[in-house]
Amino acid sequence: MSTTENTPPFIPFTRPHFNQETIDAVAEVLRSGWVTSGPKLAEFEASLSEYFGGRPVRCFANGTATMKIALQVAGIGPGDEVITTPISWVATSNVILSVGATPVFVDIDPHTRNIDLSKVAAAISPKTRAIMPVYLAGLPVDMDQLYSLAKQYQLRVIEDAAQAFGSQWKGQKIGSIGDLVSFSFQANKNLSTVEGGCLVLNNVDEAKLAEKFRLQGLTRQGMDGMDVDILGGKDNLTDVNAVIGLHQLKQLPAFQSRRTALARQYFDVIRAEMKSAGLDDLHLELPLENFTDSNWHMFQVVLPLEQLNVDRAQVMTELKDLGIGTGVHYPAITGFTLYQKLGYRTDSTPIAQRIGRSILTLPLFPGMADEDIGRIASALTGILKKHRKS
Incomplete structure (x- = not known):
């Protein structure tokens, strides 16, 4: 919209902010010749791991891939059910369908607009393997209640924390506690890499499995050849995105x-x-x-x-x-x-x-x-x- 002296500037509902230091850092990566996954990605993942209290973190091309791979790491597949919320970006339930599982929708709490945890137990069946809560607009669910349910019914928890980077529960960062926690770094998020996301995992074995799903199921490569032992995809984050994330994390x-x-x-x-x-x-x-x-x-x-x-x-x-x-x-x-x-x-x-x-x-x-x-x-x-x- 053009502006005149009497017309105030247009206010978009969101706008990302990249300072000159970030722009210069992107230019440096481009000049380096290493623009795909490399040293900046490793540095970004290490910084995120430190932010989340030392938990393993792996980054991906987008926040949809992080959720799908979280489901795969948790062993969710055909015949399984995953309980989630109907109020979210459709990627939340689409990834459940994409691994062959069935989304089970539970209504929301009108005050938090998140899944109503008091209604979850009634939706659990013998096929239920996981619950995937969504933290709408950055507000987490009651984590104590969530993990009490998960323990009682022996469910995995995949937290769709796409919008919740920087949120807390009782003074602890979302991602520093819990099971598998997925974040998005899309352009409108609080921390943006333009496109991207990360998954916080429980241990080194899960992190290695996530890496394989991230890059075509590859187990090794180099002088001795390569091997693939699972079906993976192409979901790696580039160094260009990663260096943006490093500077966003500082801000x-x-x-x-x-x-x-x-x-x-x-x-x-x-x-x-x-x-x-x-x-x-x-x-x-x-x-x-x-x-x-x-x-x-x-x-x-x-x-x-x-x-x-x-x-x-x-x-x-x-x-x-x-x-x-x-x-x-x-x-x-x-x-x-x-x-x-x-x-x-x-x-x-x-x-x-x-x-x-x-x-x-x-x-x-x-x-x-x-x-x-x-x-x-x-x-x-x-x-x-x-x-x-x-």
């Missing part, structure tokens, strides 16, 4: 501090705007206000569509016309055509259906200005007031 504390400050402003300003506009009775659902555990990857509200004369798409269009970008994260997976064809029903997870129709992601990234929060809150409140049912 993570500053990024996190800024995200937290912006999220605090959102709560204060939205509430003040709603009160000033006489909209206290409008049921705009803000996120769970938890500044201890969340990394504030996204700030999401749930629109009170039953109290409005417009749908979410119209609200998003009007915000865009005011120079404000928004996102939808996410529609319930069970409503997608693929999953309907597989026999999944939308009425089996009613809370997820409601949230999926109504959730709206507002802009949140470290490069935002303080005044952007007020502008966004004012615009959203004005639209709600204009379209509320009488």
Whole structure:
């Protein structure tokens, strides 16, 4: 959108930040002649391992590969069931299908918008092998309850922590505890390598197995030839991506501090705007206000569509016309055509259906200005007031 003196700049819902030091480091890697997996990848994996308290870490080309390989490392395959949430990027359940297993969807908690762990036990069958929780917008589930369930029913846990890099549970970093933990480094994540991801594993044997799945099942190569003993893929991360990750990791504390400050402003300003506009009775659902555990990857509200004369798409269009970008994260997976064809029903997870129709992601990234929060809150409140049912 072009800007004039009277038109404020467009605010996207997210924007990655790469400083000049990072750009120079990428140029250095390109000049080195070693641009695929090499010394920078090894350095990045070592730095991540240190960040996670010494646990083995392996990086991959994207966060989808990390989840699929986590399932493979855990031995999940045809005939197995994996319990997960219907509110996530569809990759979460797609990877379960890709290894031949069956996703079992459990409805969400309306406050956290994560899987409702109190409903998991009822979904466990003799075929259940694992549970794959998703930490929506960076907020983890109750880890104590999660691992108590896993222990009781002898399940593997594959944490889809794609959005949760930098989040904590009772003062411990997500990834430093637990079973298999998958992170994404896609462009809009709190730590980005443009595309990429990592998997935190339990021991050296799992790490070696993940390496084989990462590169065509290769067990050895060199002067003595090579061998392949499992079916792998081509999911390695390059040194170009890795060096970006190294520099993002250095900046993570500053990024996190800024995200937290912006999220605090959102709560204060939205509430003040709603009160000033006489909209206290409008049921705009803000996120769970938890500044201890969340990394504030996204700030999401749930629109009170039953109290409005417009749908979410119209609200998003009007915000865009005011120079404000928004996102939808996410529609319930069970409503997608693929999953309907597989026999999944939308009425089996009613809370997820409601949230999926109504959730709206507002802009949140470290490069935002303080005044952007007020502008966004004012615009959203004005639209709600204009379209509320009488």
